[in-house]
Amino acid sequence: AGGGGATAAAAVPDSTAGPAITLSHRHAFGLKPDVKNNVHYAEETQIIYPAGTNTVLWLADQKQQKFFQGPEGAEGITCLAVNSTKRYLAVAEKCADGAIVTVFDLVTTKKRKTLSATVALADCDCPEFVCVAFSSDNKFLLTQTGTGPSGKYDWTLIYWMWDKARPLNSIQISTSPTSPVRECSFNPTDSSMVCCIGDGIFKFLQMKEGFKAMPTQPPKSQSFLTHTWLSDDKMLVCCENGDLMLFDNSGEFVTVLSSSPGEPRSSTNILAFSKGFITGGDDGNIRVFEKSEDSKEFYRRTRTIPLDSSAASVGVRGLALSPSEEVLAVTTSTAQLLQYSLLGQDLLKAEESPHFEPIVTSFHTGAITGMDVCTRKSLVVTCGIDKTVRVWNYIEKTCELCKVFNEEACSVAFHPSGFHLIIGFSDKLRLMNLLMEDMRTYKEIPIKACREVRFSNGGQFFAAVHATFIQVYKTYTCEPIETLRGHNQKIRSIAWTADD
Numbered sequence: 001a002g003g004g005g006a007t008a009a010a011a012v013p014d015s016t017a018g019p020a021i022t023l024s025h026r027h028a029f030g031l032k033p034d035v036k037n038n039v040h041y042a043e044e045t046q047i048i049y050p051a052g053t054n055t056v057l058w059l060a061d062q063k064q065q066k067f068f069q070g071p072e073g074a075e076g077i078t079c080l081a082v083n084s085t086k087r088y089l090a091v092a093e094k095c096a097d098g099a100i101v102t103v104f105d106l107v108t109t110k111k112r113k114t115l116s117a118t119v120a121l122a123d124c125d126c127p128e129f130v131c132v133a134f135s136s137d138n139k140f141l142l143t144q145t146g147t148g149p150s151g152k153y154d155w156t157l158i159y160w161m162w163d164k165a166r167p168l169n170s171i172q173i174s175t176s177p178t179s180p181v182r183e184c185s186f187n188p189t190d191s192s193m194v195c196c197i198g199d200g201i202f203k204f205l206q207m208k209e210g211f212k213a214m215p216t217q218p219p220k221s222q223s224f225l226t227h228t229w230l231s232d233d234k235m236l237v238c239c240e241n242g243d244l245m246l247f248d249n250s251g252e253f254v255t256v257l258s259s260s261p262g263e264p265r266s267s268t269n270i271l272a273f274s275k276g277f278i279t280g281g282d283d284g285n286i287r288v289f290e291k292s293e294d295s296k297e298f299y300r301r302t303r304t305i306p307l308d309s310s311a312a313s314v315g316v317r318g319l320a321l322s323p324s325e326e327v328l329a330v331t332t333s334t335a336q337l338l339q340y341s342l343l344g345q346d347l348l349k350a351e352e353s354p355h356f357e358p359i360v361t362s363f364h365t366g367a368i369t370g371m372d373v374c375t376r377k378s379l380v381v382t383c384g385i386d387k388t389v390r391v392w393n394y395i396e397k398t399c400e401l402c403k404v405f406n407e408e409a410c411s412v413a414f415h416p417s418g419f420h421l422i423i424g425f426s427d428k429l430r431l432m433n434l435l436m437e438d439m440r441t442y443k444e445i446p447i448k449a450c451r452e453v454r455f456s457n458g459g460q461f462f463a464a465v466h467a468t469f470i471q472v473y474k475t476y477t478c479e480p481i482e483t484l485r486g487h488n489q490k491i492r493s494i495a496w497t498a499d500d
Contacts, residue, residue: 101129112163171211383409383412
């Protein structure tokens with residue numbers, strides 16, 4: 001979850017004690033927030049997002065996930081793209097021996113092609129692609145490399161005929177390590193024309209025999225964060241200073257929109273829809289812009305939707321709109337996957353706060369530091385650096401309970417009955433009752449920063465690690481019955497035998 005994704009796997013039982021047990025993914029709780037374009041709709045009730053090292057297709061009506069697994073040895077997903085017909089998914093992954101993109105068929109969930117940077121550029125050592133994009137006719141794919149140790153192929157754009165895994169051309173977009181390229185895209189009406197933007201970079205290229213630069217010049221060179229093609233053949237670019245610049249489809253500058261949010265509210269995400277476009281940024285606000293009747297204004301801002309009034313530090317990481325344009329999906333910097341209904345918003349009173357709901361369930365933010373499985377109920381408990389302890393139901397695929405503490409927990413254990421928890425904090429070990437809506441402390445034991453704690457299988461004892469020795473207690477009276485000394489280094493793990 002959070003960065004990784006806690007995964008519930010299903011073991012396949014084997015009647016003969018022969019080959020090893022195989023594991024297949026059943027469900028992942030979590031979202032990887034640092035992936036470019038990390039949320040997409042496949043259909044009205046099907047949503048695509050990254051969790052851990054997998055890309056997940058969530059089927060909301062069936063409460064099921066389908067997994068798209070990358071190649072072994074890849075170091076994590078960097079960006080996603082879905083084509084215009086929602087048939088193909090491109091997943092770019094970081095790889096020490098050269099960046100790779102895998103194209104999957106979303107209908108059959110099979111892998112279609114794998115494109116490697118080293119195929120296009122023989123000695124390419126760039127480990128990752130920072131952006132990937134399909135052409136609107138679905139024949140071509142753009143990949144934009146990041147930086148590599150040698151610097152030889154930094155920021156190189158590769159133009160692929162993807163279903164043949166054939167690179168048609170490549171060109172270096174930026175030569176300076178301090179001028180990153182952030183995005184690349186195809187002109188939706190002409191696949192031979194591509195656009196790249198970045199820090200001080202704004203390039204339109206035409207692909208004929210090779211790449212030919214088009215004579216375009218924004219009014220002043222600055223840091224361009226994101227861009228999109230609008231439904232009326234224009235392109236919109238968001239700048240770091242909060243300006244929204246409008247260009248025509250050959251890259252000619254038209255105007256800076258008068259409705260631009262301005263400093264310091266720059267947009268890091270933008271999404272076009274039939275009536276205009278939607279932006280999201282690090283200030284935690286989503287802004288909806290619609291075509292204006294006034295020909296000089298072009299677009300006006302019709303709504304500003306705050307993500308979370310209580311947390312000012314939540315940023316928008318991804319935006320997607322369902323095919324009916326009724327539901328907006330949002331991913332946040334705190335690794336949450338949320339949805340917001342755009343219907344009936346005009347009926348709402350302006351002072352009512354907007355309602356974002358988790359699409360799957362709420363997730364951890366950041367690393368998970370402890371986990372235990374309940375033996376008699378379909379529950380798992382986890383604690384993380386986000387100072388929460390969460391109880392998950394792996395059959396219902398929900399987060400049943402989330403309790404926020406003043407400090408982060410170091411360890412957690414689940415009583416076999418499913419009614420009690422032990423949570424290790426920096427100052428003491430707390431025994432808690434698990435209630436319907438809460439966790440309540442009923443006993444505290446003075447063991448500081450306990451990193452490992454385990455209930456016995458019968459639940460009558462528990463063992464807790466204290467520095468280099470283990471203390472065993474009776475669960476119901478909390479009286480110590482044994483101290484086990486013998487280790488002279490930090491104890492990493494403890495386990496009980498079946499008969500305790």
